Each structure stands twice: as C-alpha cells, then as structure tokens.
Amino acid sequence: MKTFPISAASWLALIALLNACQPNAEVGKNGKTLDVAALADDIEARIKPDVMGYQIVVFADGSLRASRAGGNARQAADAPERKMGVGDKINVASVSKTVTAAALLHALNAKTISIDSPMWSYLPKHWPLHSSIKTITFRQLLAMRSGFPKNVLSDYGSLKAAMAVGATSSRLNFSYQNMNFALMRFLIPNVAGGYSMTPMPDNASVQKINEVEQKQAQEYTDAYMNYCQVNVFDKIGIAPNMACKPTDTNPALCYKWAAPNGKGTDWGDMSLTNGERGWNMSALQMATFMNALHNTYKILPKPVADAMRRDTLGYDNANILTNTGLKYIKKNGGYPASNNAGEVGAWLFGFENEVYVAVLVNSDPKPNTSVWTDVVAAFDEWYK
Known part of the structure; x- marks a missing residue:
C-alpha cells in the first residue's frame, strides 16, 4: 500500500485550521452558548499530570472548536525527543472497531x-x-x-x-x-x-x-x-494514506508511566490482524470521524448512524447518563502497560448535545486515575 507523507503545506493548513477554531457553540442547556475551549482546558488540566503525552480534540455543533496537546510524543531514550501534537498518529487499538x-x-x-x-x-x-x-x-x-x-x-x-x-x-x-x-x-x-x-x-x-x-x-x-x-476516511477527507502500521517519520511512541526513561513502542504492523484493532490515527482524525459519523452524516445515512448510538453497535457503551442528565456514547481502545512495552489509551465520546471528544494518550495513567471519568467530570462541570 503506497503511503503519502504529510507535506509542509498540509501541516500549515492544519495549524491554520486549529488556530482559527471558533470556541463558542450553542450546545448548552436550552441552546445556551458555551465556550468549548473551557471544556478542553478542564480536560487537559485533569489528565496532563497523569500521562506522558496527550491529545484532546473537541467538535461541537458540527465544527472543530478546540484542541490541546502536550507532553512528549517521543522520550529522550528514543531520539529525537519531541513534543506531542494533535496530528500525531498512534495505533488506537479498539477504537478501530467503530471504524x-x-x-x-x-x-x-x-x-x-x-x-x-x-x-x-x-x-x-x-x-x-x-x-x-x-x-x-x-x-x-x-x-x-x-x-x-x-x-x-x-x-x-x-x-x-x-x-x-x-x-x-x-x-x-x-x-x-x-x-x-x-x-x-x-x-x-x-x-x-x-x-x-x-x-x-x-x-x-x-x-x-x-x-x-x-x-x-x-x-x-x-x-x-x-x-x-474509500467509504469512511475519504468521505471526510482526513488522509489519503490511513494504515494499520506506523507511516510517519519518527512516529509517536507509547511508554510505561513507571519507567519514564525506558524505550517506547509503536506497536508495529497489525494489518493482518486488523478490523478489531490496528488503525493508526490522531485525536484530530478520531474526532473528525465521529463528528462526521453522527453529526454531518457523511459516512452513513442518519437512521443507520442513529442505530449505532441507540443499539450500541461498534461502541462499548451507549445511552449512559452524565450527572447533568445528558446521554452519551463511548468507545475505548488500549493496549495495557502490564502486557506490553508501553501503553496507549484512546477514547471517543459522543454527547447528546452534539459535542464529540477524542482523547489519545501514550502511556498508562498514574495509579488511581481515569481518563474516562476525567472527561465526563469535566463535561459535567462545564455543562451545568
């Protein structure tokens, strides 16, 4: 399968898109306008201390509204050491099931x-x-x-x-x-x-x-x-070269929190065991996919996409309630550090008010912390 590196022009266009995000959206109670950047800030504040590197992307009311990234994509043991960006692709494990x-x-x-x-x-x-x-x-x-x-x-x-x-x-x-x-x-x-x-x-x-x-x-x-x-990724224009293996130069790696100086892993080529796992995606691509699937309906007709939400098709949970009373769907993917050289955690959230959140982290979190509960807690605090 031929791959196409991301050009400098494409990166500049991506950066311009992210910088131009209008953070306000009418997704609050009774159509109240909320600052989506505040939601992204709270999610970031909750998970940043607990992982090596992270990506957070939020769509609301059909548009990209906020993105955050931080920590390291590669540690010093895997030179070149560099920071994480929202365009870094990592094997998203079971989030592949939703695709x-x-x-x-x-x-x-x-x-x-x-x-x-x-x-x-x-x-x-x-x-x-x-x-x-x-x-x-x-x-x-x-x-x-x-x-x-x-x-x-x-x-x-x-x-x-x-x-x-x-x-x-x-x-x-x-x-x-x-x-x-x-x-x-x-x-x-x-x-x-x-x-x-x-x-x-x-x-x-x-x-x-x-x-x-x-x-x-x-x-x-x-x-x-x-x-x-052709029928999922190209419909939403996220990349011409999606793959079930690393394709970027010096790709983002995954690490163990307890071994911060150890070498990371990129999970290798999972093409022959894919379907249930393996797609290499960024949080930006994950969030773009979910918004297109359930808000713009570019991939599936509305009745079919709605059935995915209603009947838990390709998701771990559907119709869960936040503390503020909104339903949401969730898909999680991960390879645990207990069995591997590192850990990846990937989450898709689709809230009833058309807010879609993608989070991607490249290590196991600190003990007694949870990205899932952090995201939902941040949403509740923001929406109330």
Missing part, C-alpha cells in the same frame, strides 16, 4: 442487506462452519452478542478454526470478544463485492490450502482497508 462498524454498515446499506441477516454466507467459501455459525447475524457481531468463545486471536488461521468450533455461549448476553470485529475484514469485502480473492481449488492438498490462504489473508486485509479508506 469497522461504520464500514460494515455502509456496505450493508449500499447493498440493501438487513443488519439482522445471517452473516455466514459472506465468509470465505471453503471455511468449515459449525451449524451455530449459520444463525449469527450481522447485528449480533456488531453488538458483541454472537456467543463466540473467549480469547480467539485475530489472524486468518485462528478465525477460520473458530468458525469450525462455533458459538459456545448464549447470545442473550453481551460478551466483549475481539473476533466479532476481526471477522468483519472478511465480511466487508464480500458484502461489498468487486474485490478479487484467490479461489481455493477443489480437493486442494494441505500445501495448496496453506498457499492459497496466505494469499487470501493479504487480499482480504487489503480489500478491507481499501473499503475503509
């Missing part, structure tokens, strides 16, 4: 396929399927109610094997399993059509099966990423 959900819903809507249709016929044709797979719907995948087993890896072989095992628990219960969204990198190209996959010959030998599946793994990944680029 994937939007892409799948776009493909289903374009083909007038019901979200409540069974999904099995859009899997690779030669995969062996347990009988329970044929009753799982697109909605159940999107809502994490498929009944799939826990801790299935997201590579081609693991997902294929899981389809032979089938659903192992009740679909009445919510169960957060990454494989629901990893499967969508196969479903989206097949629902959309127009993508060429290497066919599996009849009576193929084990060697031939392995050879074809290696090709298919790359082909499905490429097709999924192309569909997201």
